[in-house]
Amino acid sequence: MKTIPEIEAQFIDDFNQLENWEEKYDYLIELGDSLPEMPAELKTADNLVKGCQSSVWFATRCEDGRLFIEADSDSLIIKGIVAILVQLLSGQPSSDIAHADLTMFETLGLWRHLSSQRSNGVTAMMAHLKQSAATCQIN
């Protein structure tokens, strides 16, 4: 399995190859479409990320120190972002997730609204996932 920085570098490369913002959003929405459907029963209040303008759900389960993530959002853009996070983080060792320092959202200069708004953000999503990672131990 590739490491988080390796997958992130691949994403940065992929997005940089796209010509304009429309294509980048196209790709982002495609990524969201490819996200496995999240069962409705997992969309609980506990799994809802607090402090987002759109609804974002993360359900996590821990298997031998690795965190597996299912996710969804009612916004197609955020669903794309969520899909990126799932590809980056799901199945990774929880200690790697706890220490992950994602830079791609700033590096790409896209989705500035995601990092600058207090009410919506990768920061809130990452905090939510890191909290789950912190309780995920190797058996």
Place this chain on the structure above:
Amino acid sequence: MTKSISSARADFPILNQLVNDHPLVYLDNAATAQKPRSVIDSLVHYYEFDNANIHRGNHTLAIRATEAHEAARSTIAGFINAQYAHEIVFTRGTTESINLVAYSFGEAFVKAGDEIIVTELEHHSNYVPWFLLCKRKGATFRVVPFDQDGELDLEVFKSMLSEKTRLVAVNHVSNSLGTVNPISEIIQLAHQAGVPVLVDAAQSVQHLDHDVQALDADFYAFSGHKIYGPTGVGVLYGKEKWLEEMPPFLSGGEMIENVTCDKVTFNTLPFKFEAGTPDVSGPIGLAAAIDYLIQFDPAELKDYETDLLNYGLELLSDIPDLTIYGNPKHRSSILPFNVAGIQHYDMGVLLDNYGIAVRTGQHCTQPVMDALGITGTVRASLALYNTREDIDALVNGIKRVQRLFRRKS
């Protein structure tokens, strides 16, 4: 000689820029309006020449700053036709103005078993302070609902008014639907029952009639930044008789007359409610904004803004899969909508790529969104410098976003 509305746009330097390689189309005016050059200049002038702490300085700058600050109070009093300048209390904004009344009026006049009436159309800032006041005092919090068109149910309102009612708090214009509420009628009905009324004028003072004596409003609150003035200054108008009877909200310097170890007496109005060094420049900038606004003929301005809103409603309603929320008899400056299959957040983010600034989400009116059964809306909101070209750009932007999403489905 009145100023022509078509000349307004050139007075706002910020509008002349590219955003994401497109000319800026600013349609987030209900959140904050842009500032004309004269307002910006007034602030620069104040800091370049007059800056000083006010009211007790004896040097020239202190006197100039005090005079400018108090002249601003008179300008604002004149603008809303307050009987006295000392009925104008400066705050940080509408929210603080309402909180001031909720605490101070609440302290003096609200007790267990009393009732406060608000409406389902209120912004959280005219809802939560009253909700919390009722919790503190053991009073009952009553909410007038709105119907499918976005109009308040006045029959329910009438039935709620009783000898237990201590205050009615209502907006003149809803920030999420744009409904113009029948504020005169509401005030009359309340007064017939002997109940004072606080008017949240944050979304109306810049667009509609704002004569507090003609309305007979007991309290009237608005923000500087939505009426082309600076951010961080607001106004609370209160009838003298209420302000006299209300205890101070914040305490400290400025608001006292005499302090000994066993007794404190308070300064006169409005200073009783203005503890601490005030925002000296904010009201000066706000007065400059009012001086700017009153150059236009009010009737012409109202016609222009109504025409622009109707143009927007007409064009938006022609877009397939687009829903406009509310259908009130009178609407002011707000275009709330959603497009099927495109979440409001996504629409806002994508419109921004075309240089179009709108707001998305709940607009601090969760009760409105819950009543409509939606998670939020896209809200385009207009100001006097907006044009039909801005509306055209919005409509084109929405259609382009629709095409982008259609390719995906």
